[in-house]
Amino acid sequence: MSSPSLVLPEHLSLQHHQTARDKVVSTCRLPAGTVILSVRSLTSMLLPREKGRRCDFCHSLAPQDRGRLQRCTGCASYWYCDAKCQSLHWRTHKKYCKHVNAFCAERQFDQLESHSKLDALLLTYVLAELSARRTETKEGDDLDVLMFVSLLPGPVEGMDAPPTCPLSTSHRPVQTASELFVRCGNNNFSIHSHLTTIAHGVFPLASRLFNHSCVPNAVAKYRIAHAKEAVMEIVALRDIVPGEEICIPYVDPALVETRQQMFRFTYGFACICPSCAAFKRIDTSQPAPDKAGLESLGTSLRKFVFQDPRPDKTRLPSSPVNLETVPVEISPIFRESCLTSLCESFSAFSHDGPFESALEVGLTILAFYVVIYPPNYPQIGIFPSHFPLEPGSFLCPPGMHLLEMAKTAWNAFITMEGAETQLSGLKLLLQVRAFLGLSRQIWAVIGPEGDEGGPLAEIQVLERLLSEQEPP
Numbered sequence: 001m002s003s004p005s006l007v008l009p010e011h012l013s014l015q016h017h018q019t020a021r022d023k024v025v026s027t028c029r030l031p032a033g034t035v036i037l038s039v040r041s042l043t044s045m046l047l048p049r050e051k052g053r054r055c056d057f058c059h060s061l062a063p064q065d066r067g068r069l070q071r072c073t074g075c076a077s078y079w080y081c082d083a084k085c086q087s088l089h090w091r092t093h094k095k096y097c098k099h100v101n102a103f104c105a106e107r108q109f110d111q112l113e114s115h116s117k118l119d120a121l122l123l124t125y126v127l128a129e130l131s132a133r134r135t136e137t138k139e140g141d142d143l144d145v146l147m148f149v150s151l152l153p154g155p156v157e158g159m160d161a162p163p164t165c166p167l168s169t170s171h172r173p174v175q176t177a178s179e180l181f182v183r184c185g186n187n188n189f190s191i192h193s194h195l196t197t198i199a200h201g202v203f204p205l206a207s208r209l210f211n212h213s214c215v216p217n218a219v220a221k222y223r224i225a226h227a228k229e230a231v232m233e234i235v236a237l238r239d240i241v242p243g244e245e246i247c248i249p250y251v252d253p254a255l256v257e258t259r260q261q262m263f264r265f266t267y268g269f270a271c272i273c274p275s276c277a278a279f280k281r282i283d284t285s286q287p288a289p290d291k292a293g294l295e296s297l298g299t300s301l302r303k304f305v306f307q308d309p310r311p312d313k314t315r316l317p318s319s320p321v322n323l324e325t326v327p328v329e330i331s332p333i334f335r336e337s338c339l340t341s342l343c344e345s346f347s348a349f350s351h352d353g354p355f356e357s358a359l360e361v362g363l364t365i366l367a368f369y370v371v372i373y374p375p376n377y378p379q380i381g382i383f384p385s386h387f388p389l390e391p392g393s394f395l396c397p398p399g400m401h402l403l404e405m406a407k408t409a410w411n412a413f414i415t416m417e418g419a420e421t422q423l424s425g426l427k428l429l430l431q432v433r434a435f436l437g438l439s440r441q442i443w444a445v446i447g448p449e450g451d452e453g454g455p456l457a458e459i460q461v462l463e464r465l466l467s468e469q470e471p472p
């Protein structure tokens with residue numbers, strides 16, 4: 001299918017790519033933190049656990065001062081901030097409001113696996129959106145729709161479109177459900193707030209423009225505001241030079257064992273980047289390291305990454321680590337089960353103590369992130385909807401991890417027993433300041449995203465507490 005003509009802002013241009021359809025490059029220098037592009041969604045859908053907590057239209061949380069969300073009186077299954085959000089959603093919701101409860105109660109829907117249920121609803125929303133646009137324009141599909149149907153289909157061979165909810169409309173999309181479905185899986189982004197996924201969305205322009213990288217120079221963040229559809233913003237993680245391709249991560253780069261399968265099955269390509277080449281060295285046929293093995297690998301990894309092993313002297317590199325320099329004997333620590341186990345230990349120690357152990361494991365996790373992720377990387381990538389792995393199976397993405405480290409050092413400081421010396425208190429305060437500074441560095445690049453508050457607000461609170469402890 002031919003592609004609609006793309007009108008890009010001056011700082012971007014589309015160029016030929018050897019293997020992908022094409023690539024988007026910067027035409028000028030884009031400093032770290034630049035919002036490269038804002039992208040509208042074609043449609044978006046709250047995750048089931050967010051239903052009733054957030055508005056089905058704008059995805060805002062129920063505001064404390066405005067009371068609870070209001071329910072659609074037609075189906076009682078959709079919730080809104082107020083009449084404004086409800087009326088904005090009605091242009092598509094009216095097409096399935098009457099049928100959606102019966103559809104979800106049907107056996108053919110009920111027996112689907114949970115990810116297929118999400119697919120079925122997302123596809124229903126896409127159909128409702130396309131139908132609404134046909135009603136509104138009457139002259140065929142608009143640019144967003146043309147963009148979406150011109151996206152390359154994912155490798156979903158043999159995968160039938162899930163059942164969809166019947167729609168009340170006289171304007172049906174010209175595309176079949178299957179034609180649309182094969183473009184949903186590989187073009188489905190997870191919408192997150194403070195790095196937690198709250199919804200899925202289809203953003204055709206972002207899918208059309210940005211190729212994947214395991215060491216991306218940009219990421220997607222989302223802006224959520226009352227009575228507005230969630231907007232995706234692509235933000236530069238570091239300075240991007242003229243002529244450089246802008247890439248975002250399609251999957252979490254930390255999934256070094258399974259990401260190749262995801263590329264193949266969900267997106268239909270094989271990644272041959274230096275990171276994928278380097279992690280081929282990991283022998284996954286061997287059993288993963290045991291507890292003692294993991295501890296000693298952690299020590300070696302910290303030594304490799306941080307020249308100065310003292311936590312308060314922690315520095316983050318300003319460019320990605322050259323993976324060829326990672327000693328091969330350390331590489332087993334990059335097994336996915338190791339990160340999960342490190343994150344579990346960190347979470348347990350930072351909750352129940354001892355805080356010293358939390359800080360040590362935490363520093364190993366930080367060293368892991370420094371190797372795996374590019375500088376300033378805040379979060380996991382796009383949710384691969386056709387993959388059994390749960391997103392967020394890693395407990396704490398780097399942007400949050402540094403903040404958690406600062407909080408842990410702070411908790412260690414305020415729970416110090418009288419017998420402990422002034423010196424250890426001072427050391428802990430230096431650690432709080434170091435981790436807080438690094439966390440602020442990342443969030444200053446990422447900027448505001450998701451709901452109100454979040455990490456930037458938490459950083460401010462901790463900075464205030466810290467300043468009260470320090471002599472003027």
Ligand SMILES: [Zn+2]
Pocket residue numbers: 055056057058059060080081082085226227228
């Ligand atoms: Zn709303």
Ligand SMILES: [Zn+2]
Pocket residue numbers: 072073074075076077078093097098
């Ligand atoms: Zn309804």
Ligand SMILES: [Zn+2]
Pocket residue numbers: 213214271272273274275276277
């Ligand atoms: Zn790669």
